[in-house]
Amino acid sequence: MTSTQVTWGDAIVQLTWEKQSQLPPRDLITSAHGYCFYQGKLMLVNLRDRGWDFPGGHIELNETPEMCFQREAMEEGYVEGDCRLLGSIVVDHHNNPHWSEESLYPKVGYQVFYRMDITKFHSFRAEYESFERIFIEPSDIPTYYSNYNIVYQAILEDSLNIGRVSNVTGINKLGSPYRG
Template sequence: MASISVDWYGHKVKLSFMRQLMPERELITSVHAVCFHREQLLIVNLNDRGWDFPGGHIEEGETAEACLEREVLEEAYVKGTCHLLGAVEVNHEGNPLWKESSPYPIVGYQLFYRMDITEFLSFAAEHESTERLLIQPQEVADYHKGWHEVYEAVMEEAKRHANRTCTTETYGN
């Protein structure tokens, strides 16, 4: 398990990647897709974050998988098949700035999926992203300004699952 302590906008949090983990719905704070087209990685340039994986927050009544499909469509304008890689635990227990009134749990989870792109739609930049780009996976740290070993573990897990046809229901079979 890869772990690191990071500073997120003045908040000290511990991040840990846990393979194959599907936490309880109320603990999931966001979902993200590591999108591949053949051997290339798709990243998006987001207004507030810069180059990153497409993803975002789950809306009320939405499943994690439905959120993933919506966010990838809105930010990257692609469709594909996906399966769960695991979750990054976001632990605020050592964060003196975390408050009971936070919209996030003291220990929450960001789900990560691998998506194999099956369809590119016209890129309209109508939502949070200004552009999309296909790169070689080993170049991601050159684009993603917050790249660290936990994201590297997610990427390695995504590469390890190339050409697999599992879903969240059949993961590991």
């Protein structure tokens, strides 16, 4: 397990990576995220007001965590692919003086993480919160992602160690997927 303490706004939060093959209890999962790969490169999306990041977001009503991640990868990166569960980040608010029973998030919740092997590219339209996608060497992620920490590094290492999910079946005819 890899753990670090971070500050989100005014909140002090403990993040702990747990590699696992089963989902945590659904009512404690707050979001789904993941690393998307194509030919060994890692996709990052440039989000308005946040900068470079990997796809992910909050789970909508009647959505599974995997469906959420696939939707976020499509909305933010305009890609589809085959996914494999990596595990989850335990988000612990015990040391957060601003957390209360009325909080939108549980005192201890989970952010689920997946690895996606991209099988299909769509024309990048920037209709949602991202305005650009790039593909980088995985080792270059700290150069782009300002909130990168040891927990995200542990997840990246696990996603690289797990390897490909399946073969890529094709790309969009509009050209190179490496910049969108």
